[in-house]
Amino acid sequence: MTERIVVVGAALLDGGRLLAARRSAPTELAGRWELPGGKVEPGEAPEAALVRELREELGVETEAVRRVAGEWPLRSPYVLQVWTARLLAGSPEPKALQDHDELRWLTAGTLWDVEWLEQDVGAVREVARVLDAGGAEG
Ligand SMILES: Nc1nc2c([nH]c(=O)n2[C@H]2C[C@H](O)[C@@H](COP(=O)(O)OP(=O)(O)OP(=O)(O)O)O2)c(=O)[nH]1
Numbered sequence: 001m002t003e004r005i006v007v008v009g010a011a012l013l014d015g016g017r018l019l020a021a022r023r024s025a026p027t028e029l030a031g032r033w034e035l036p037g038g039k040v041e042p043g044e045a046p047e048a049a050l051v052r053e054l055r056e057e058l059g060v061e062t063e064a065v066r067r068v069a070g071e072w073p074l075r076s077p078y079v080l081q082v083w084t085a086r087l088l089a090g091s092p093e094p095k096a097l098q099d100h101d102e103l104r105w106l107t108a109g110t111l112w113d114v115e116w117l118e119q120d121v122g123a124v125r126e127v128a129r130v131l132d133a134g135g136a137e138g
Contacts, residue, residue, distance in 0.1 A: 008080075012087070035123065
């Protein structure tokens, strides 16, 4: 059996905008933009990993809303799965606390203004469909 480890990416949506994060490390990924998130730990639900990672990396309180259809291969044994997410009432604004050096809220019209990690492009295309359909609400 091949081991497969899920990396959860958050499509954090707020007012029709998506939060993109620029990686600061490791060198081969630094400077490129991604969906904030990280590795799901053994026995952890992906939605819980998403909430934990966003708290650690961005200092925000969030909830996962729904899975975005699809799964994207990363460097073996990792695969990227994406959930839409929203900020809970009273959450602080996101800050680049860990792993990132810049954050940007993107609209459907500015989604491709940043240089996404190549392996994220398929996922961001799916998120674009969610944004076009009106966001995470509902
Ligand atoms: N978070 C995130 N990671 C991504 C994306 N695309 C992509 O290739 N990756 C890669 C980068 C890393 O090699 C891996 C996730 O690792 P990470 O460093 O964000 O996760 P983590 O906080 O759990 O890592 P660790 O330091 O605890 O090992 O997946 C993406 O959109 N979001």
